[in-house]
Amino acid sequence: MSDGIINDTIIAASNLSKSYNHKPALRGLDLAVPRGSICGFLGRNGAGKTTTLKLLLGMLRPDAGEIRLFGEPVDAEKSAIAARRRTAFVSEDKELYPFMNVGQTIRFTRPFFPAWRRDLEEKHLRLFRLPLEKPVRQLSKGMRTQLMLLLAISRGAELLIMDEPTSGLDPVMTEEILQALADLAATSGATMFLASHQLTEVEQICDRVCLIDEGQIVIDGLLDDLKSQYRRILLVFDGEPPATLADLPGVDNIRRRGRTASLLAHEDVDALLERTRGLGPRSVEVRPVSLKELFLEHVKGE
C-alpha cells in the first residue's frame, strides 16, 4: 500500500484470521475503511462481525494477519492504547457499570480522553434527556444506548466502532440515534464502522458497505456503486431455462423456478443482456437491486 492510501485509510486489516477452539471465526479477512466514511458491516449471526470488532479494538489477538488503525500498526500494547484513545466503541449489549449513576459514568470516562468535547457532552445530555443522578442499573436499554452514544461522541473520537447500535430500540429512539450519528459525521468528519443487521438503517446512513460471510469479506464498496453495479435480470422462457445461463460471464447467482430464471449480475450488465437475449427468452426484465437482495444473495446457507 502507498503512503497516501495508508493515510486515508482509517481501518486497514489484511489476511486476518482468528479461531476459537480450532473453529475458524475469521479466515483471511481483508478490510479497508477510508477516512470520513460511514461503513456498514453486515453479516449473518456468527459470520465474524463481533470478532472483527474485538480484534480492531485490541480485545483479542489475531492468530494471523495485520491491523492498522489511523495508518499505524496495532500490534503492541502501546499502539493499541494509542489507537483506543482516538476510537469510541458502542458494544452490542450496551453494558456499563451498574454501580455508577449517569453523572459518575461520564466523570469516570472523561479523563481518559484528552480530546473530550464538553460541548458535545452537554448537547447530548439535553438531546437524550438523561438524568445525571439516575443509577445505570435503572436505565432502560434505550437510555443505556443513549448514554453509551453520548460517551462515544463526546470522546472526540476520530473513529466510532459500533456493534448493533440500535438493537432493541423503538423506532423513535432509533431515529434519534441515527440522526445523532449522521450529525456527528457531517460536523466532525469522524469515520464510523457500524456492524448491523438492520439493512434499512445501513442504507439510511452508510455510504459504504462491507459484507462478511463465514469469516471473509464477500462484498466491499460504496453503496451507490454497488447498487449501480448489480442488476436483477428476470427471464421467462417458453420451456425450462437453459443450463448454460449459469456459465454466462457476470452472473453472480441464478435462481430457477419453472420457466423463469432470475439472475443477479454485475460487471457489464449490458453485454450480459445481449447474451441472454441470444438464448431466446420470451421476456427480459431488468431491475435495480436492493441492499437486502445483495445481502441475501451473497451470504451462504438457506
Place this chain on the structure above:
Amino acid sequence: MLWYKAWLETRWRFIFMLATIAVMWVPDLLGLPSQRLAIALRLAAVLQFSVTALFLAGAGINTQTFYAATTGYHGSMLFTLSLPVSRRRLFLVRAGLGALETWVFIAVLVSVMVLRAPQALSSAEALRYAARAMICIMAVYSLSALLACFLDEMWQFMSSALVLGALAALMSRSSLVAQFSPLRGLTVYPAHATMPWAPVMASIVITVVLVCSSLLVLRRKEF
C-alpha cells in the same frame, strides 16, 4: 479514576467482610470458656483471612479478557477494555485495591482480637501477627488474582478454594509443606510470640511468582 471505579465496585463487599468480624462475639453468645475462645479466634482468623482474600479478589479483578471477549456474557468488560488503558494497569489497580482492603480488614480484625482477648495476645504480638498475616495472605490473594486472568468469577473462587483445601490436606500429611505453607503464617497460635520465618518467606516468594505470572499472562493477552 480506575481506583475510584474499583472502590465503587468493591465497597459493599468490603463493608460486608468487615461486618463478618462480628463472628468474634460468637463464643460469648455460646458461653464458651476462654480456651475455646482462643481456638475459635485462631480458626476465625484463618478462615476469615482466606475467605476475604478470595472474596475481594473475586470482586472484579476480572481482567480475564479471554473469557470476556470470547463468550456471550461480557458485563461491562467490553466498555472497560475499550478505554485507552492496558490490561496490566486494570489488573494492578483492581488487585491493588483488593490487597489494600484485605490489609485493612486484617488490621481491623487483629485490633478486635486484641480487644476481645487481651490476655491471649499482647499489642506487640498483635502487631507482629498482623504483619505476618498481611504477608502470608498475599499468597492466597495472588493465587486468586492469577486465576482471575483465566476464569470467570465463580470458577476463580471455587478453584482458589480447592487449591487452599488441597494445601490444607497436604499440610497434615507432609511436614515440609506444613512448615512452609502460607496458611501456617495466618494462624495465631501456636508460637505467636515468634515470627515464623519459613511460611513468611515462602509466602513472599509465592506472591512474587504468582503476580509475575499474572502479568505475563496479561502481557500475552495484550494487543
